[in-house]
Every structure is written in C-alpha cells, then in structure tokens.
Amino acid sequence: MTRVYVAGVGMTKIGRHFDKGFLDLAAEAAFKAIDDAGGVEPEAVVVTNMMSSRLNEQDSLGAYIAAGLGLRHRPAFKVEAACGSGGAGVFNAYTMVRSGLFDAVLVVGVEKMTDYPTSTVTAALAQAADAEYELYYGASFTGLNALMMRYYMEKYGVSRDEMSEWPVMMHSNAVSNPYAQFRRKITKEDVAKSQVVADPIRLLDSSPIGDGSAAVLLVSEELAKKLPNKPEVYIAGAWMAVDTVELSNRDALDEIPAARIAAEKAYKMAGLGPRDIDVIEIHDAFTINGVMLLEELGFAPRGEAAKLLNEGRFHPGDKPTANPSGGLKARGHPVGTTGVYQVAEITMQLRGDFPGLRVDGAEAGLTTSMGGDGSSLTVHVLRHI
Amino acid sequence: MEEIARIWGWEPSVPRGLGVVEKAIAGPDEDSLTMGYEAALNAIRRAGVDPSEIKAVFFGSESKPYAVKPAATIIADALGISPETMASDLEFACRAGSEGLRAALALVEAGYMRYALAIGSDTAQANPGNVLEFTAASGAAAFVVGPAEESVAVLEGVYTYVTDTPDFWRGAHSKYPLHGEGFTGEPAYFAHIIGAVKGLMESLGLRAEDFDYAVFHQPNGKFPLRVGSRLGIPREKILPGLVTPVIGNTYNGSALIGFARVLDQAKPGQRILVAPFGSGAGSDAYSFVVTDRIEERRDLAPSVDTYIERKKYVDYGLYARMRGIIERIPE
Amino acid sequence: MPLNISPARIWRERTYRYRLVAKRCKKCGRIIYPPRPACPACGSRELEDIELPRTGVVETYTIIYTVMDGFRDKAPLPIAIVRLDNGAKVLAPLTDIDPEEIRTGMRVEAVLRRIKRDGEHGLIAYGVAFRPALYEQRKQ
Numbered sequence: 001m002t003r004v005y006v007a008g009v010g011m012t013k014i015g016r017h018f019d020k021g022f023l024d025l026a027a028e029a030a031f032k033a034i035d036d037a038g039g040v041e042p043e044a045v046v047v048t049n050m051m052s053s054r055l056n057e058q059d060s061l062g063a064y065i066a067a068g069l070g071l072r073h074r075p076a077f078k079v080e081a082a083c084g085s086g087g088a089g090v091f092n093a094y095t096m097v098r099s100g101l102f103d104a105v106l107v108v109g110v111e112k113m114t115d116y117p118t119s120t121v122t123a124a125l126a127q128a129a130d131a132e133y134e135l136y137y138g139a140s141f142t143g144l145n146a147l148m149m150r151y152y153m154e155k156y157g158v159s160r161d162e163m164s165e166w167p168v169m170m171h172s173n174a175v176s177n178p179y180a181q182f183r184r185k186i187t188k189e190d191v192a193k194s195q196v197v198a199d200p201i202r203l204l205d206s207s208p209i210g211d212g213s214a215a216v217l218l219v220s221e222e223l224a225k226k227l228p229n230k231p232e233v234y235i236a237g238a239w240m241a242v243d244t245v246e247l248s249n250r251d252a253l254d255e256i257p258a259a260r261i262a263a264e265k266a267y268k269m270a271g272l273g274p275r276d277i278d279v280i281e282i283h284d285a286f287t288i289n290g291v292m293l294l295e296e297l298g299f300a301p302r303g304e305a306a307k308l309l310n311e312g313r314f315h316p317g318d319k320p321t322a323n324p325s326g327g328l329k330a331r332g333h334p335v336g337t338t339g340v341y342q343v344a345e346i347t348m349q350l351r352g353d354f355p356g357l358r359v360d361g362a363e364a365g366l367t368t369s370m371g372g373d374g375s376s377l378t379v380h381v382l383r384h385i
Numbered sequence: 386m387e388e389i390a391r392i393w394g395w396e397p398s399v400p401r402g403l404g405v406v407e408k409a410i411a412g413p414d415e416d417s418l419t420m421g422y423e424a425a426l427n428a429i430r431r432a433g434v435d436p437s438e439i440k441a442v443f444f445g446s447e448s449k450p451y452a453v454k455p456a457a458t459i460i461a462d463a464l465g466i467s468p469e470t471m472a473s474d475l476e477f478a479c480r481a482g483s484e485g486l487r488a489a490l491a492l493v494e495a496g497y498m499r500y501a502l503a504i505g506s507d508t509a510q511a512n513p514g515n516v517l518e519f520t521a522a523s524g525a526a527a528f529v530v531g532p533a534e535e536s537v538a539v540l541e542g543v544y545t546y547v548t549d550t551p552d553f554w555r556g557a558h559s560k561y562p563l564h565g566e567g568f569t570g571e572p573a574y575f576a577h578i579i580g581a582v583k584g585l586m587e588s589l590g591l592r593a594e595d596f597d598y599a600v601f602h603q604p605n606g607k608f609p610l611r612v613g614s615r616l617g618i619p620r621e622k623i624l625p626g627l628v629t630p631v632i633g634n635t636y637n638g639s640a641l642i643g644f645a646r647v648l649d650q651a652k653p654g655q656r657i658l659v660a661p662f663g664s665g666a667g668s669d670a671y672s673f674v675v676t677d678r679i680e681e682r683r684d685l686a687p688s689v690d691t692y693i694e695r696k697k698y699v700d701y702g703l704y705a706r707m708r709g710i711i712e713r714i715p716e
Numbered sequence: 717m718p719l720n721i722s723p724a725r726i727w728r729e730r731t732y733r734y735r736l737v738a739k740r741c742k743k744c745g746r747i748i749y750p751p752r753p754a755c756p757a758c759g760s761r762e763l764e765d766i767e768l769p770r771t772g773v774v775e776t777y778t779i780i781y782t783v784m785d786g787f788r789d790k791a792p793l794p795i796a797i798v799r800l801d802n803g804a805k806v807l808a809p810l811t812d813i814d815p816e817e818i819r820t821g822m823r824v825e826a827v828l829r830r831i832k833r834d835g836e837h838g839l840i841a842y843g844v845a846f847r848p849a850l851y852e853q854r855k856q
Contacts, residue, residue, distance in 0.1 A: 118782065119716065119782075119783070119784055119785045119788075120784075120785055122782060122783070122784040122785075123784035123785045123786075126784055130750065132725070132729050132733075132750065133733075133749075133750040133807060134807055136831065136841065136843060137795065137807065137808060137809050137831060137843060138780065138783060138784060138786075138787040138790060138793050138795070138809065138831070138832070139780070139795045139807060140780050140782065140783065140784050142780070142782065143778045143780040143793075143795050146778035146780075147776045147777065147778050147795070147796075147797055147807075148776075149778075150776045150777065150778060150820070151775070151776040151797075154776070154820055195781075196779070196781050197780075197781060197782045198778045198779065198780040198781065198782065199778055199779040199780075199781075199815070200778070201778070244756050246750055246807070247797060247805075247807055248749055248750070248797065248804075248805040248806055248807050249748060249749070249750070249752070249756050249805075251757070253775070253776060253797065412811065412812060413789050413790055414790065414809070414811055414829040414830050414831065414845060415829060415830060416830050416840075418828075418830075418842070419827070419828050419829050419830055419842070422828045423827060423828070450830075450840055451840070459842065462730060462731070462734065463730070463734035463735060463828055463842075465735060687850055691850065695850065697814070706789065707789075709789075715786070715835055715836070716785060716786075716788065
C-alpha cells in the first residue's frame, strides 16, 4: 500500500458570495489545487457537500462537479456526512489512493448556503439530526448542540465566561487569514452579550452561514516522485467512526466516542500520540464542539479543556496550537466543505506557506471533521516528510 | 375580560353583565384533540380499565382539528384503544359531547360493549370584536362509561329534547360562528333545557328538590342560574358545577366540565342533574346517582380545580398569536 | 399541492411517538428510543417492544430562539432530553412552562401535543411533549 501525499491545495474565501454559484466556487478551489500540484490530472473526483439536494435542488453532484470542471469520463461521486462531509470525503479519497487503484484523486468540497433565508437554512441544517424524532419536534441543529453545552457546563462547573475563551481565540487567530469569513477580534463581553440562538448557545458561539469551496489533490508515492514540486506533506494516519445520529440513543451527552475511536486509530497508523502534534484544525461549529473535541482527541482531561484554554493552552505559541485558521467560528463553515479546508490548512502549515497565522516548524498536524452532534467523525494525522 | 374590552372598546358593563371574570384558552401546541386526549387519559386512570377493553370512542366538538379525518381514531390509537372500536366525531354545536355520552351509555346498557368513552372538547373561536369573544374558551371533559357495579355514578334516566331552532351556526367554510343575539335565549337555551329537564323529571317521577346538584350548559355565568331558578332549583345547588365564570364557555366542555367538578365533591347517594345544551338546537337532561366508589376513584387523576388553578395570564397580543387570529403568511 | 408532512410517515411512527413505545435489547438490556432494527450498543437483532414510563426528569434543555420554518408560533421553543423513570432518554419539547422556570432535574410528565401543521391544507403532526408533572402532585 502506497503512502498518500497531499500534492496540491486550493481554497476560496468564505463569505456570502451572492455572485457565485456552485460551479464558480468549486472551480476556483479545484483549479487552484490542481495548479498547486503542478497540473496533475485527477483520475477520480470526490465531491463533499451536505445540502445540495435541499438547498440547491441538485443531486448527481459527483458528475455535476466533475464534468463541470472538465473532468468527465472518470469515477466521481458525492460523499455526505452532514457537516463532516469534508473529512469523510478526504478519508474516502485517501483509501482510494492508498489501495493502489488510483494515483491521483481530487477532493473538492463545495457548499452554497446563502441563497435562502436563515429559517430555511436552519431547517436544512437540522437534517443532520434524526428526522422523525429530533427535527420533527423543531429541534434545530443549534438546539441539539445547546443541550450538550448546558449538560457539559452544569456537569463540570464551567462558566459562560470560561467557554467564551474559545470564540475569542478563534477570532483573534483569523485576523490574518485572507480566506476567513470574519477577520475582526471579539471580546468575552461581546460573546456574553451576543444574541441567544438556542440557550445557552449565543451567536458568537456559532459558526456563521457562508459559501465556500476547498480542494486537495491526493497522489500516490509513485506519482509524487514524478512531480516538479515534490509534495512535502503526507497523510500518516486517517480514520472515521460513526455513532447514533439521535442524541437519546447515545451513551452519554458529554462524550463523543466516535471522535476518540477515530483519533486512536489515526494516531496508531501514524505512530504518533497527542504529545507529538504541533498544530490542529478541529471542528468547532459551536464553542462546545471545540471544547469537547480537545478532550476526546487526548489534548485535555475530560471537563478541563475550557479551564486550560483560559490558562493560555492551545493559543498561538503552544503545542498544539488549535485552529490557527480561526476555526469554523471565524474562518467559517460552509458545512460540507470544512473538512477539506482543514486538510488544506494543515498541509500549508506543515509546508510553511499558510497565508495566515503560522505555526513555525510544525512537523505533525491533525484535523478533525465532525458531522452532526457527534455522529460522524473523521480524523487525519498529517506529517511533513 | 377587561383586556378584551380594552382592545375592542367595549363598555365595561358588557362583560360584567355576562358574569364571567376570565377565560381559558388553549396553548400554542394544543387543540381540541390534545385536550380531549388528556381528559380521556384522566377518565381511564380513574376507571382503572385496560384501554383495549373500551369499544367505542365518541369525540364531540365544534372545533375539530380536521373537517374530514376523525379525531376519535387518533385519540383511540394514542390511548391503545383501537382497532376493535366504534369511533366517530360528532357535531351538534355544544352538545355533541353529550350526544356521545348518551350513545355510550346506551351501547353499554344494551350489552353491546362493556366500556365506552365519550369526550366533549373545544377550542372555541369567536369573531374578534364580537361579544362572543368574551366567553369563547378552550376545555375538554371525558367519561368512561361502564357497568353500574364499577361506576362512580349510575344513570337513572336521560331525556333528549331536540328541534330545528337556528339560534347559532357556522357555515361550512366560515371561520367564526354567527348568532341571533336575543334569539339564542328564550326560544333556544331556555326552551330546550326546560323541555329536557321537565321531560326527565316526568319520566322518572322526580321533582326539583330531589336533586342535590344541577349542572347546566353555561354559555355565561348568568343563564344557568336563571334556568335553574325557573325550574325551582336554588343557586347553591348550581354553583358547584358553574365553571364558566372562571374559565369561560368551553362549548362541548361546558356542562360536562361542570359535571366533572361536581363529581370532585359529591357524596355517595347524592343525585346530580346534568343538562347540556347545543345550538341548532337541543338539550339532554340526565339524572345520575353517585355511588360509594367515588371516594376511592376521585384522587386517581387531577381534579377540575387543579386545572382551573394552574394558570398563566396572557395579554391580548399573545392571545391573538396563540389563537391564530393574526393574519400572516406561514413561514 | 406538495405535501411536507407525508401521511405514511405520520402513520408509521404514531405508536412509537404517541405512546412512547421503545425497543429493548434482549441481549444487553439497553432501551432504544427511537426504535432501531438493531441494538446500538451491542448490535443484537433480538429486540422487543416496551412502553416507556410517561414521567421523568429534565436531564438537560435548551430554549431555541432561532426556530426553523414552521415553528415561529412556538418560539421560543424549549427542547429537553428527559430521563424517564426507567432510565431511558427521550428528546421532546417542553410545554406549559415559561422558559425562565425550566430547571435541570425538574419532574415532568408526557402529554400529547400538536407539533406542527403542514400549512392550511396539510396534515397535522402530533407528538409527545413534557410538562411540569401535574398528576404526581395530585397523588401526594
């Protein structure tokens, strides 16, 4: 089985691109990734997206995007795992190259969220949850995460103020990221005063609605050797795990076992542990997700991540530095693409050419892409050669 | 009442004249079906019967959730009664629930089934700004009918008096009912209740003094006392079953909720007159005698007063939103 | 006209929704609600129907202000995970209570309520909601 390299990356800025449709966004990111790799022609295309069926009335997304990018007559399909589609898609492409069947696979994530009113997008996002027993009752996606946030805060005695350190850090990190949706600092006071979306989650705890596309080109060892710009970054470990979609059938409300399981396997494949990781891009659709994932990934004991954040851990300069891109909160979260953004960002961090906040000398990085409120988790461990 | 009067510019003596202080309305997630279900659940708890042994469900309402699609089957399914069951929604303005009760009693007495369920429930609506708005309220009552030896009250007799009297009506596609103002009194309410009660008393050989309680259909706080007086029944016997002053007119709930409240306090051996009335028009008159079993069953479910006392006040704006009377595009 | 609430879907789930019927894994004892064809914990297919108790406590809750299409008339909408008296967890709206009065740990009971309507002409979706326990107070 061959080593899998990330030969090229491409991203669009995230925002409300009323002037750009699906293909405009995908083309921007995909062409950048292909050019970044030195003009490699993908043998297959994996498209990642969550809501094209509902918000864009578009299925057949694999064919639609591939052919639209001039890549017809080859395998192409959509991978969907709600907001974890990106990570799941990269994992999928990873297995395709690792198996030896493909030398070059393009992963392009694209999401167009801003064509419809918030209440419609909210209903579409809620499809990450159980349709008959959660969405049916009006439980929005934010509402489900809010259940976990309140439970966590009450169980571990974490205050609103302590939780607010995360979004403050995210915004601060994103200031220099040209791809970020939000590039202004915020304070804890701003967070505490922001509009309540689903108590206790406030607006500044929540990733924004935005459009975007990110792409990565994965290549085999054999192809990598032939490329003019030899890829410097490879995927050392990758795994995915799922759990029940519905919260009521989970083992516990303050755990994300799927994350722990995916991480353990990815670490093992890479021959690394949490202490070896220099930089991470993890899924913080809501503040509570970022906080809980730090614990599930082995970076903090359960219940203590928020406290550690307030002591300065995970901030720029620390090992690992968390979400230098600004994370889902400030960099943005075009839901089905974010997992691809994360892999692109970590690749650039390890290459040393990330255009925003840089983690100098980073040798090992980790991404975590999550679908639902803990139902689909993909972890990638990337290393510099 | 003051809040409604304030919004529509009613002269304050108008609501005062109705003898009503405040009215109960259904919450944003309630309708006649959900209230009927809850009343039925309480009745089943008191009866202590397995729902699958109930073989009929009658749902009387003039605010059914659907024009076509019986609420009775939804309730039957949700309670575990179906599928072997008679079931239908009945309409006869405010006495549909009572017609269901009559039918239930007859089916059990005739030996067709051991238990039957009768429900009267409404989320009454009135044209905003019309005087009916003061009293149109939401409520439900339900009764499990069964063998006399298991009952808390036994039927002595019933008399129904019905004529074509168009005192109050709602068109098939109309949102709100219309009425004949004064015409709803003498030729409708009084004529039919008196007709039914007199018919009952004659057929059973009873006199007004024989009743310990009298519960009448109660469109406002005054009519029941007036009709009682004309029948020779003093106000002390009517007041325990008079709930409209504090919850408004719950239409198909009206007399039946009053009856339930009387059962919350009646003693074994006491005789209760129950006379619901429905526009269009008709009235039933029942004579029930309370049994020893009332004492052990009473506390198996919340009392009527528990529901009356558990309340939260809303202003007209919230009321309008909750009752769906604000015109908007659904989104 | 397009239906947003399908008759078959309402009908299929009604017993599980209205009567809180769950599945119980015969192998490991796990209670599964909503019901699934296999146990999420041990994977066994040996399951049986059980009717859940209708009382429990609020394990955690949220108040949703940014509601989705069709729920404006319910806003602000409280949603809770209720831990029923037999340990099973259920997600459902809370009703008959002001948001400020909700507390983790409060005792609640299941009632049947109207969840949403498919416009003026479509079907009505009913379901379970939990309100502050009334019946229990009465028994004291």
